[in-house]
Amino acid sequence: MKERYSCYDNDKMKSMYCIYLNKWLNGISYEYDYWHQYLATKGKKYQELQSFEEVTSYDKKFHFEEYALNENVKVLDVGCGPFSTIGTISDGFNVEVTAVDPLAYLYKFLRNKYEIKTKVVPEFGMVEVLNRSYKKNSFDIVHMRNALDHCCDPLYGIFNMLFVCKVGGKVILFHHQNEAEAAEYEGFHQWNLITANNEFVIWNHDLRINVNEELQDIVDVYIERHKPLDKVVLTKKRDFNLNTNDLDLIFYEVMIEFILKNIVKGSIKK
Numbered sequence: 001m002k003e004r005y006s007c008y009d010n011d012k013m014k015s016m017y018c019i020y021l022n023k024w025l026n027g028i029s030y031e032y033d034y035w036h037q038y039l040a041t042k043g044k045k046y047q048e049l050q051s052f053e054e055v056t057s058y059d060k061k062f063h064f065e066e067y068a069l070n071e072n073v074k075v076l077d078v079g080c081g082p083f084s085t086i087g088t089i090s091d092g093f094n095v096e097v098t099a100v101d102p103l104a105y106l107y108k109f110l111r112n113k114y115e116i117k118t119k120v121v122p123e124f125g126m127v128e129v130l131n132r133s134y135k136k137n138s139f140d141i142v143h144m145r146n147a148l149d150h151c152c153d154p155l156y157g158i159f160n161m162l163f164v165c166k167v168g169g170k171v172i173l174f175h176h177q178n179e180a181e182a183a184e185y186e187g188f189h190q191w192n193l194i195t196a197n198n199e200f201v202i203w204n205h206d207l208r209i210n211v212n213e214e215l216q217d218i219v220d221v222y223i224e225r226h227k228p229l230d231k232v233v234l235t236k237k238r239d240f241n242l243n244t245n246d247l248d249l250i251f252y253e254v255m256i257e258f259i260l261k262n263i264v265k266g267s268i269k270k
Helices: 010-026 028-040 104-113 127-132 154-164 211-215 246-264
Strands: 072-078 094-101 139-145 165-175 192-196 199-203 208-210 219-224 230-236
Touching (some): 192 230, 199 219
Parallel strands (some): 072 139
Antiparallel strands (some): 165 230, 199 208
16 A cells, blocks of 8 residues: 555645644534524425435435345445435345444434434544544445545545455445535535546645545445446455554544534534
């Protein structure tokens, strides 16, 4: 495996980490307002691909049977929002879903406010530090839908998803093309994702990352271009050691402190 930040130097990485983390923290209110309005209007405020009833349903059909390694399937849904899209209903498989989101406590408040119950209840977790919560090779499938562009460090987030994924398992990513540009870098939108010529590229005005090149030794990349969401499937070919440094711990501690102070204690309210 290449160095964790082979695409840019360490000093630049440190500076960018601080900038993006600050932008992410400032974007929490934007994300909260979106979901608050969505639930308050039962989906009429923001038109989704699925109906309000489908989005908020207690359980959903499992749609990734083709990627199952055996009849007992363990799935990690990362950046799931208040409602995981990974269902557990399947005729041929026993599906166990773990859903994580850094705003899980806030989303719990909204679900309680609007009296919505779900079978899969999101727990606190961040893609950049999945290795601190889950062991290597824990999941058959790791899924992220329309959230990678929200990350402070999307490349390291991908490394973390692959780390907790089993060898032979899949990391499945769905995303809009160039979401940050379309959103004018508002709220959580800090990165653009594009797929072209069977290459997966992450970019913004500071950096351009060719994911195929960064991951060529440890994954096979499969891309399906669709509207509105493109699909990228990363098949883990072998184990690897995840490079970490002090920034990971700082990142994690800052987020925990912010969540506890501003969400659990209820300082963000509507």
